[in-house]
Amino acid sequence: MSKRIEVNDLNVYYGKFKAVEDVSMLIEPRSVTAFIGPSGCGKSTFIRTLNRMHEVIPGAYVEGQVLIDGDDLYGPGVDPVLVRRQVGMVFQRPNPFPTMSIRDNVLAGVKLNNRRISKSDADELVERSLRGANLWNEVKDRLERPGASISGGQQQRLCIARAIAVEPEVILMDEPCSALDPISTLAIEDLIEELKQDYTIVIVTHNMQQASRVSDRTAFFNIAGTGHPGKLIEYDDTRIIFSNPSVKATEDYVSGKFG
Amino acid sequence: MTATEAPPQTTPLKAKQRLGDIVFSRTSLASGAAILVILALVAVFLIAQSLPALVVDPEKFIGSPPSLWDYVWPLVFGTLWSSALALAMALPLAVGIALFISHYAPRRLSQFLGYIIDLLAAVPSVVYGLWGIGVLAPAVLPAYAWLTENLGWIPLFSGPVSGTGRTILTASIVLGVMILPVMTAICREIFLQTPVLHEEAALALGATRWEMITMSVLPFGRPGIISGAMLGLGRALGETMAVAMVLSPTAIVSFALLQSTNPSTIAANIALSFPESYGVNVNLLIFTGLVLFVITLIVNSIARYIVNRRKDFSGAN
Numbered sequence A: 001m002s003k004r005i006e007v008n009d010l011n012v013y014y015g016k017f018k019a020v021e022d023v024s025m026l027i028e029p030r031s032v033t034a035f036i037g038p039s040g041c042g043k044s045t046f047i048r049t050l051n052r053m054h055e056v057i058p059g060a061y062v063e064g065q066v067l068i069d070g071d072d073l074y075g076p077g078v079d080p081v082l083v084r085r086q087v088g089m090v091f092q093r094p095n096p097f098p099t100m101s102i103r104d105n106v107l108a109g110v111k112l113n114n115r116r117i118s119k120s121d122a123d124e125l126v127e128r129s130l131r132g133a134n135l136w137n138e139v140k141d142r143l144e145r146p147g148a149s150i151s152g153g154q155q156q157r158l159c160i161a162r163a164i165a166v167e168p169e170v171i172l173m174d175e176p177c178s179a180l181d182p183i184s185t186l187a188i189e190d191l192i193e194e195l196k197q198d199y200t201i202v203i204v205t206h207n208m209q210q211a212s213r214v215s216d217r218t219a220f221f222n223i224a225g226t227g228h229p230g231k232l233i234e235y236d237d238t239r240i241i242f243s244n245p246s247v248k249a250t251e252d253y254v255s256g257k258f259g
Numbered sequence B: 001m002t003a004t005e006a007p008p009q010t011t012p013l014k015a016k017q018r019l020g021d022i023v024f025s026r027t028s029l030a031s032g033a034a035i036l037v038i039l040a041l042v043a044v045f046l047i048a049q050s051l052p053a054l055v056v057d058p059e060k061f062i063g064s065p066p067s068l069w070d071y072v073w074p075l076v077f078g079t080l081w082s083s084a085l086a087l088a089m090a091l092p093l094a095v096g097i098a099l100f101i102s103h104y105a106p107r108r109l110s111q112f113l114g115y116i117i118d119l120l121a122a123v124p125s126v127v128y129g130l131w132g133i134g135v136l137a138p139a140v141l142p143a144y145a146w147l148t149e150n151l152g153w154i155p156l157f158s159g160p161v162s163g164t165g166r167t168i169l170t171a172s173i174v175l176g177v178m179i180l181p182v183m184t185a186i187c188r189e190i191f192l193q194t195p196v197l198h199e200e201a202a203l204a205l206g207a208t209r210w211e212m213i214t215m216s217v218l219p220f221g222r223p224g225i226i227s228g229a230m231l232g233l234g235r236a237l238g239e240t241m242a243v244a245m246v247l248s249p250t251a252i253v254s255f256a257l258l259q260s261t262n263p264s265t266i267a268a269n270i271a272l273s274f275p276e277s278y279g280v281n282v283n284l285l286i287f288t289g290l291v292l293f294v295i296t297l298i299v300n301s302i303a304r305y306i307v308n309r310r311k312d313f314s315g316a317n
């Protein structure tokens, strides 16, 4: 179910502004890859190019290639809608649909494009997805309550359940814990550990401990100053990035000297 | 708390009254009260002036109706029917235009369209009435004739077709055009406020643009759509000139859209009849005004109820 991602010479633009420059990297299936780096260095911008969410912003575009198991996401005739089904995304702030019940939130992606699903299949999928997101026991008695009626941490896990319900190949998470309390954060980190069995996971995080706890590989991005594009500085096994990085800036950043 | 508690504060902090706060709170209180007073005064006037019409023998009314209700009911019906038709035609259009402006059109075009819509709202209703008589009624005649011939078996379109085109459907179209701008403007504003967060949630799941709109924009905008519809409906219910000019009224209750006999509306009837009214007929007209007042209140309460009913799910938290 999970796939490998290959990025070749990617430049990312907002109109005339080049936000990320010349990124190449290889992300293995069934692994967790963390993106770290100071604010504004383009982590969010870059991760959003992996499911073509970047181009949703007016004037935004990319140059270069993103291959998922060899297929270029940006090739001619590729439908971004189908790309986003394959590559799910969890955002910084939990964003369940407030007008839908918890159950309907889980099913939201599945019901797109007029796909029909029987009641029993739907029930089963809701339970499986919520269990997959470690949320089932907490919400099984109130599936018809609004999606926004649960705590922030639960909402974020609901968003993860919604993402895995469509069975994507890859799950992108942009600082999924930054709006959550420490307990909820731990719950999500445990969940990432489990999801790794089935999915390729890419996570942006501000939290160094989190990166070292959950990820197998870590990419450090940096920026020369405002107005300059962000660049991939170093990309290696998480262990090496945090113990013995080869670039001075990486070492300074992970040891807390700046950022 | 422990037993060795700090002694109670001897000089309690006193809230300082600031001039700005006082002025502001008094002004807003006064404005709020003024609304209620004005409303109450209008209601008192309507009720007091209506009373004579309630007690007098209906024989004395113009046209000698068997009872007060025989006079009022066709007007109430005409008012509700024409407004409902106008709303049914204008609301989908308003939502569509607003969506186009907020989510489809390129920025330049959407600004231009927004400007045009606001301009439409500034046209006085007499002009719409003239347009209804002079342009719309003749223009729709062939379509009406076709409808009665081919779809006449549907009661709505039953014949004989009006020879002038000045039917309740024409009046409703004029009303619809009149209420379109305000409804579009409100829908556009609320659609533009849809949180990007929710739009991106839908898109990231693989929603097409239209699916994104049905999943996030429309549910978020629902209270705004309803408020806009109610503002439009309120305007349609009370609209006087356009209807008075387009329709030549008959005191009937009929759903037929294309015939030459059409019910009038309360507001149009007041405008047309008032100049020639005397004595208790004036009270009668004022009573119909009271009925319109009550209808509008009911319509607004229903809207409030609908908006509040699913508050949990509104996302306003």
Ligand SMILES: Nc1ncnc2c1ncn2[C@@H]1O[C@H](COP(=O)(O)OP(=O)(O)O)[C@@H](O)[C@H]1O
Pocket: A014, A017, A019, A037, A038, A039, A040, A041, A042, A043, A044, A045, A046, A057, A227, A230
């Ligand atoms: N919607 C946008 N339009 C224009 N520029 C943007 C937009 N979003 C982000 N940027 C710019 O792109 C750069 C990278 O931002 P971002 O990817 O959000 O950084 P990070 O997530 O690493 O903090 C910043 O200079 C930021 O100002």
Ligand SMILES: [Mg+2]
Pocket: A043, A044, A045
């Ligand atoms: Mg970011």
